[in-house]
Amino acid sequence: KAGVTQTPRYLIKTRGQQVTLSCSPISGHRSVSWYQQTPGQGLQFLFEYFSETQRNKGNFPGRFSGRQFSNSRSEMNVSTLELGDSALYLCASSLTQTSGNYEQYFGPGTRLTVT
């Protein structure tokens, strides 16, 4: 079974631009979560989608948004990029979203650099 895939793997953008990252979960998985990883803040939860609905959201500004499609694929968008948005963005999928008792499987991440 193929794992979680993320595209693109690397991205360089300029301040003020916007960016869209894509995540394809493991086949059959219906929940997708996004995380931001930086050296200073570590791994931080962005949001989680299940059945095309955002179920949970972390403490990030409204510039960060996402969506999930009917095939469970997900995209996240960051508008008006800032230097501090430079990070590794990780996507994780899980079979379901039930009571917390489930493991998530992570993709290789998208390395975003904002200049």
Place this chain on the structure above:
Amino acid sequence: AQKVTQAQTEISVVEKEDVTLDCVYETRDTTYYLFWYKQPPSGELVFLIRRNSFDEQNEISGRYSWNFQKSTSSFNFTITASQVVDSAVYFCALRTRGANSKLTFGKGITLSVRP
């Protein structure tokens, strides 16, 4: 609020040494789930183990073992006879139940195994 503390930041050992990675967590919930993930240099987080708060049975899997103690809110991870391939960043994480359930990570421990 929930919190995960990994007090060790970097550990360096020589191959074949045993090494224990510490994890202390905080939560007011009585039902919660603990995880360990490994992040090799490639960047992808690899799921290692999940433990439920109501299951304090410790586990051994090959060279890996886990020690979960609710009394001290600790969930430590031991690698026996470490190998160079074990070099990675190891994250402990916590998730509680409920609508706002999200995975909270510790800062990670960088393990270097020297030949």
